[in-house]
Amino acid sequence: MTQPPASPPSLYAAREPIFPKRVKGTFRTLKWWIMGVTLAIYYLTPWIRWDRGPNLPDQAVLIDLAGRRFYFLWIEIWPHEFYFVAGLLIMAGLGLFLFTSALGRVWCGYTCPQTVWTDLFILVERWIEGDRNARVRLWNADWSLRKVRLRVTKWAVWFLIALATGGAWVFYFADAPTLAGQLLTFSAPLVAYSTILILAATTFVFGGFMREQVCNYMCPWPRIQAAMMDESTLTVAYRHWRGEPRGKHRKAEGADQLGDCIDCMACVNVCPAGIDIRDGQQMECITCALCIDACDEIMERIGKPRGLIDYLALSDEEAETQGAKPRPIWQHVLRPRTILYTSMWSLIGVALVYALFIRSDIDLTVEPVRNPQFVTLSDGAVRNTYTLRIRNLTADDRDFRVMLTSDEILRIDVETDGPVANHVTVPANETMQARIYVIARPDDPAADAVTTDLRLWVEDVETDDRAGVSTIFNGKG
Amino acid sequence: MADNKDIDEATGTDTTGHDWDGIKELNNPLPRWWLWCFYGTIVWGVAYTIAYPAWPLVNSATAGLLGYSTRAEVAEQIAEVEAQNAEVAAVLASADLSTLSPDDPAHRYGVAGGASVFLANCSQCHGAGAAGVQAGGYPNLLDDAWLWGGSLEDIEYTVRHGIRNDTDPDARWSEMPVFGDILSDEEIGQTVEYVLALSGQDHDAALAEQGLVLFEEQCTACHGDAGEGIRDLGAPTLNDAIWLYGGDRETITETITYSRFGVMPAWGPRLDEDEIKAVTLYLHQLGGGE
Numbered sequence: 001m002t003q004p005p006a007s008p009p010s011l012y013a014a015r016e017p018i019f020p021k022r023v024k025g026t027f028r029t030l031k032w033w034i035m036g037v038t039l040a041i042y043y044l045t046p047w048i049r050w051d052r053g054p055n056l057p058d059q060a061v062l063i064d065l066a067g068r069r070f071y072f073l074w075i076e077i078w079p080h081e082f083y084f085v086a087g088l089l090i091m092a093g094l095g096l097f098l099f100t101s102a103l104g105r106v107w108c109g110y111t112c113p114q115t116v117w118t119d120l121f122i123l124v125e126r127w128i129e130g131d132r133n134a135r136v137r138l139w140n141a142d143w144s145l146r147k148v149r150l151r152v153t154k155w156a157v158w159f160l161i162a163l164a165t166g167g168a169w170v171f172y173f174a175d176a177p178t179l180a181g182q183l184l185t186f187s188a189p190l191v192a193y194s195t196i197l198i199l200a201a202t203t204f205v206f207g208g209f210m211r212e213q214v215c216n217y218m219c220p221w222p223r224i225q226a227a228m229m230d231e232s233t234l235t236v237a238y239r240h241w242r243g244e245p246r247g248k249h250r251k252a253e254g255a256d257q258l259g260d261c262i263d264c265m266a267c268v269n270v271c272p273a274g275i276d277i278r279d280g281q282q283m284e285c286i287t288c289a290l291c292i293d294a295c296d297e298i299m300e301r302i303g304k305p306r307g308l309i310d311y312l313a314l315s316d317e318e319a320e321t322q323g324a325k326p327r328p329i330w331q332h333v334l335r336p337r338t339i340l341y342t343s344m345w346s347l348i349g350v351a352l353v354y355a356l357f358i359r360s361d362i363d364l365t366v367e368p369v370r371n372p373q374f375v376t377l378s379d380g381a382v383r384n385t386y387t388l389r390i391r392n393l394t395a396d397d398r399d400f401r402v403m404l405t406s407d408e409i410l411r412i413d414v415e416t417d418g419p420v421a422n423h424v425t426v427p428a429n430e431t432m433q434a435r436i437y438v439i440a441r442p443d444d445p446a447a448d449a450v451t452t453d454l455r456l457w458v459e460d461v462e463t464d465d466r467a468g469v470s471t472i473f474n475g476k477g
Numbered sequence: 478m479a480d481n482k483d484i485d486e487a488t489g490t491d492t493t494g495h496d497w498d499g500i501k502e503l504n505n506p507l508p509r510w511w512l513w514c515f516y517g518t519i520v521w522g523v524a525y526t527i528a529y530p531a532w533p534l535v536n537s538a539t540a541g542l543l544g545y546s547t548r549a550e551v552a553e554q555i556a557e558v559e560a561q562n563a564e565v566a567a568v569l570a571s572a573d574l575s576t577l578s579p580d581d582p583a584h585r586y587g588v589a590g591g592a593s594v595f596l597a598n599c600s601q602c603h604g605a606g607a608a609g610v611q612a613g614g615y616p617n618l619l620d621d622a623w624l625w626g627g628s629l630e631d632i633e634y635t636v637r638h639g640i641r642n643d644t645d646p647d648a649r650w651s652e653m654p655v656f657g658d659i660l661s662d663e664e665i666g667q668t669v670e671y672v673l674a675l676s677g678q679d680h681d682a683a684l685a686e687q688g689l690v691l692f693e694e695q696c697t698a699c700h701g702d703a704g705e706g707i708r709d710l711g712a713p714t715l716n717d718a719i720w721l722y723g724g725d726r727e728t729i730t731e732t733i734t735y736s737r738f739g740v741m742p743a744w745g746p747r748l749d750e751d752e753i754k755a756v757t758l759y760l761h762q763l764g765g766g767e
């Protein structure tokens with residue numbers, strides 16, 4: 001072993017503050033729009049009303065945990081239909097695979113809440129403290145009344161946004177106007193307040209202070225993304241073969257040997273990850289494309305073609321260095337891999353839509369009582385008991401007649417009889433349990449057979465809609 | 478620190494300076510806040526073991542400053558539920574079961590609660606499904622045959638006082654003589670044939686004819702003229718398809734020769750009033766209630 005250096009290097013690093021500069025351009029405009037739309041969706045969705053009739057909530061999107069229902073526009077999901085949610089999650093996953101394999105970390109750059117809220121927080125920061133240079137000055141300045149005032153204002157606005165973020169979340173779980181009233185009069189459930197405060201705290205800290213640290217150290221998604229990217233994936237990159245050697249002094253001697261990069265640091269100054277894209281693809285880059293905007297502006301000003309920094313694939317680097325023309329976007333995007341993801345995504349989507357259309361608004365499950373399998377009655381008849389669970393997925397009470405079909409003679413007897421024999425009324429939007437008896441008379445073959453097949457039915461008295469389940473009858477045999 | 482930087486050539490990354498046979502460890506510094514979070518979790522962990530029960534001692538464990546225990550929490554939850562149910566339980570305890578409407582919350586509470594009472598106290602003999610155990614002579618409670626009656630009132634009385642026990646003077650009491658001491662084997666055989674005939678099973682008609690005489694002499698007092706049983710005496714019906722101990726020739730012979738009867742404890746002293754009513758309601762709605 002060689003002697004270690006006198007003072008060993010630190011194994012821990014403090015966060016380097018980043019002061020992203022304002023930038024204008026195509027991608028910045030696109031990001032403003034995406035930010036506006038996604039934030040609007042998040043904050044406003046719980047307030048959309050949707051008329052479902054008198055017995056059901058009129059909130060368009062509502063996760064009713066206590067009632068175990070998920071309402072989404074005209075769709076109402078019961079716990080036993082959780083596969084819809086599973087399907088949607090799989091689709092969301094495949095969608096992310098698709099976008100990642102085609103466009104790299106496009107989720108991170110444009111739509112991830114971490115990115116959107118950080119962007120919003122940086123916007124607030126700029127409004128209050130000024131653009132990059134002013135912020136750097138303020139950072140380095142000693143504490144003064146002005147610094148305190150600016151900091152406190154900024155934190156206050158951040159906190160209000162954070163509070164609204166946590167606040168909007170809870171509205172997805174309860175009737176929004178009612179809960180809002182309760183929150184204001186301090187009569188809302190405790191869990192609502194604690195949820196709001198926890199989410200407000202995480203929003204405040206993640207958006208205001210941790211920012212790129214969340215992506216670099218906490219988020220698992222970039223680690224997974226790497227598996228879905230290949231050399232044809234479009235990411236933000238620097239055409240070093242065009243830009244190098246870089247140089248500031250365009251009038252100096254030998255300037256004609258220089259590449260297009262004038263080393264103005266514009267791309268570095270705007271980067272929310274605090275990196276230099278000219279060093280090549282880096283772990284920290286969220287492909288927000290702001291450096292493309294920054295560089296394009298410079299290129300235009302110095303009269304060079306745009307695209308020194310651009311959406312590129314690794315495979316382009318090799319081709320273009322050897323003088324090939326840039327490849328059109330569609331060639332990057334349409335690849336077997338992306339086509340595969342798209343078809344899987346659509347397949348599941350079609351299956352879900354199909355399942356949605358064929359699902360019936362009556363649902364029947366039958367649970368035969370197996371302890372004991374049958375009961376002998378005093379006249380020698382054999383009786384089986386079944387527990388029916390009838391789900392009424394509609395908003396009205398429904399009257400069902402309970403029936404059975406079988407090749408053998410069997411009699412049915414419903415215990416929870418309504419006024420009419422063998423009828424049960426299931427209240428709106430509820431599951432009802434009914435116990436029924438099926439009886440074989442002593443000399444019917446079913447009484448002595450080992451088992452007899454039968455099918456139990458419930459049929460809506462008014463609409464004749466029915467649901468049936470096959471089961472067996474146990475005889476003495 | 479720039480002076481003692483030791484940069485790895487291949488990656489351009491700083492190294493920690495540690496060197497094992499020429500292999501150097503790269504230094505990718507961890508963010509400092511991560512370190513603080515780590516310290517935070519240690520502090521939290523220690524504080525947790527002080528606040529909550531944690532450290533094992535010889536016979537117990539430290540109790541924790543907050544005095545928390547899962548057992549106390551369960552007790553609290555049970556008390557809470559009991560308090561919630563107190564009203565309906567009181568209604569049930571004082572209810573007249575024969576007039577209690579099935580839509581009454583007390584009725585629903587009774588059926589649901591009775592199922593638990595049954596599982597905890599009765600299922601050991603009568604089976605979890607209440608189907609009884611023929612080999613043990615534990616009656617099936619699901620069918621329509623009742624030794625002592627299947628009305629709510631009868632069931633409640635049976636549960637409260639039990640059968641043939643010495644603890645409750647009001648216990649129901651049935652008695653069947655040991656006919657092995659009274660009749661000869663031949664006579665018993667004839668009686669058995671007649672009992673088989675009563676319940677419509679295969680039998681020897683000639684023997685049964687003689688058995689009829691013996692049956693009228695010895696058995697009708699309790700089991701009735703046609704073997705229909707007498708509930709006041711707890712004497713079972715013999716002319717149906719249900720047998721407490723078994724209805725084949727061999728079992729009936731054994732029953733007549735040695736006599737049999739069951740015992741059931743009185744649950745009056747052991748169960749609360751609402752529990753007795755609850756289990757009564759539960760049994761009554763299993764399919765055989767009268």
Ligand code: SF4
Nearest residue numbers: 108112114215219221
């Ligand atoms: S790395 Fe994670 S947190 Fe950061 S933008 Fe991407 S998905 Fe969002």
Ligand code: SF4
Nearest residue numbers: 271285286288289291
């Ligand atoms: S390098 Fe460019 S694309 Fe990547 S995070 Fe920075 S500004 Fe965004």
